[in-house]
Amino acid sequence: MKKLKHFTLAAACFSALLFAKDAQAQTVYTVQTGDTLWKISKQHSVSLVQLKNINKKQNDWLFPGERLLIPPTISASDKDLLARLVHAEAKGEPFAGKVAVATVVLNRVDHPDFPNTIKDVIYERSGGYYAFTPVQNGTIREPADRESYLAVEEALAFRGLGSGSLFFYNPKTAKSNWLRSKQVTVVIGNHVFAK
Structure with a gap:
């Protein structure tokens, strides 16, 4: 019984030490x-x-x-990857549209039906195709502009406050009836956002 008390006390002290160290970090x-x-x-x-x-x-x-x-x-590399996606997907779109594109990726990370990291969401494949056109066509490798980085910062701060958009598409070029059947959350520039 005495050994059990000592063991319990030691375990409690060790846990407190770990918690304190974690809080300092x-x-x-x-x-x-x-x-x-x-x-x-x-x-x-x-x-x-x-x-x-x-x-x-x-x-x-x-x-x-x-x-x-x-x-x-998020890490600097994830921020850079997300900014490059925003740049490739929303070049020429208003700033709000760029923020919304980054928000879609963050919403997917937080949603149980999608991968749980930015990199895995961006490089997700389905039916032999990537989820995002810039990954498919290679424009994801182009450097992002300053506005795309600012849009990522805004999306990170905005995370959890939006309308829950999980998809976006250009209605002039999108051919998917499934995508068009999703509930529209907002239209910004040439993109329709949906969930």
């Missing part, structure tokens, strides 16, 4: 005068919803000096 941000949750989420490329959840915020109030935990963000 998280990024902590100190709120400055004029900060908003939206501004902080964009600055750190994290979802506003995640930022509020991790800090147990029921409202948008912030106080200078308040310390906020910043949720993990």
